[in-house]
Amino acid sequence: MVKTILKDGVYWVGVVDWNMRDFHGYITSRGTSYNAYLVQDEKSALIDTVKSPFVGELVDNISEIINPEKLDYIIVNHVEMDHSSALPIVAKLAKNAKILSTQRGKEELIKHYGHDFDKVEIVKSCDEIKLGKKTLKFLEAPMLHWPDSMMTYIEEDKILLPNDAFGQHFANSHRFDDEVDNHILMEEAAKYYANILMLFAPLITKKINEVVAMGIPIDIIGPSHGIIWRKNPMQIIQAYLDWSSGVAAQDKVVIVFDTMWESTDKMARTIAAGICSQGVEAKILKLRSSNNTEAITEILESKAVLAGSPTLNNGVFPTMGSFMTYITGLKPKGKLWGFFGSYGWGGGAVRGLMEMAKKASFEVYEPTLEVKWVPDEADLKNCFEFGQQFARKIKS
Numbered sequence: 001m002v003k004t005i006l007k008d009g010v011y012w013v014g015v016v017d018w019n020m021r022d023f024h025g026y027i028t029s030r031g032t033s034y035n036a037y038l039v040q041d042e043k044s045a046l047i048d049t050v051k052s053p054f055v056g057e058l059v060d061n062i063s064e065i066i067n068p069e070k071l072d073y074i075i076v077n078h079v080e081m082d083h084s085s086a087l088p089i090v091a092k093l094a095k096n097a098k099i100l101s102t103q104r105g106k107e108e109l110i111k112h113y114g115h116d117f118d119k120v121e122i123v124k125s126c127d128e129i130k131l132g133k134k135t136l137k138f139l140e141a142p143m144l145h146w147p148d149s150m151m152t153y154i155e156e157d158k159i160l161l162p163n164d165a166f167g168q169h170f171a172n173s174h175r176f177d178d179e180v181d182n183h184i185l186m187e188e189a190a191k192y193y194a195n196i197l198m199l200f201a202p203l204i205t206k207k208i209n210e211v212v213a214m215g216i217p218i219d220i221i222g223p224s225h226g227i228i229w230r231k232n233p234m235q236i237i238q239a240y241l242d243w244s245s246g247v248a249a250q251d252k253v254v255i256v257f258d259t260m261w262e263s264t265d266k267m268a269r270t271i272a273a274g275i276c277s278q279g280v281e282a283k284i285l286k287l288r289s290s291n292n293t294e295a296i297t298e299i300l301e302s303k304a305v306l307a308g309s310p311t312l313n314n315g316v317f318p319t320m321g322s323f324m325t326y327i328t329g330l331k332p333k334g335k336l337w338g339f340f341g342s343y344g345w346g347g348g349a350v351r352g353l354m355e356m357a358k359k360a361s362f363e364v365y366e367p368t369l370e371v372k373w374v375p376d377e378a379d380l381k382n383c384f385e386f387g388q389q390f391a392r393k394i395k396s
């Protein structure tokens, strides 16, 4: 393998998982990578490992630089198994390596892999280790996105290794941002933020401001998934600030719906026409042709959502129930939520959607709109006007 060098003595030794398509429910249509890094000086440190099926490839990559048995440190920035399930094997090979993590990281490692990890040494924010000329500094980042999470900073090289933050599920034969299409890179970074980190928006703003206040210069950001930011690391930092503060939201409505016999489909398309007539963009996503991952990504940079469902068994259609469960967990901030749907002999879907949104403290728009059986001309006129009124509300 051609060595991937971030700076002299700092290597990417991770693996690319080209065929990953479902990352605990997040649809990863472009695959992913598990990025591990090796820092070599008088002493050597491995920062994170990979998912266990790829441990052989990780060990081969390390072996091209040093004998894994000679590793002095293994840094565990995050215990989630995509980064740690290869650790028990690597730790057995690197039998003299000290393993470092946060307090919560140690607790989680023991719960995941047993009492071999009683020996883990705990580090806190601002702790550092000297490898020779290079210094590794640690910055705890609890709930970004697990309680154990931390970042490692290579002081002399100005390289931040923040684990999951600033990543993308984007398998590629290139490693750096100046080698790939920036539009696709940012699309995947937005999808990743929306589906993994959106819930933690306030903490993200706080942590980035904390790093900025520390005045640490950053030349390179090496996340634990996807492409490494070296051309312009500020691009992704600024995008995170914009996404987490809501300033990225545009005059756009995402209409997420599903349909049984096309009544809700007709409503969605007519409502969209009403929205567009007011100069507001509308994006229509039918869930059985799309998925929750795509929907939440579209919602990230929109000001409002209209959720539509037919009534099935007196309640919400299953795909829409799944969507509402997913999105109420991710808690997008500052969106206006409206609801519409169709029913036959008795309603229930729109009421069910509303109840889920209110329980999650979403800002709810009223009135809602319901059609019995198949929308006729008068119903479609109502749908168009509903879209117009909703768009005016957003613009106001």
Ligand code: FEO
Binding pocket: 078, 080, 081, 082, 083, 145, 146, 164, 224, 225
């Ligand atoms: Fe990439 Fe939280 O694991």
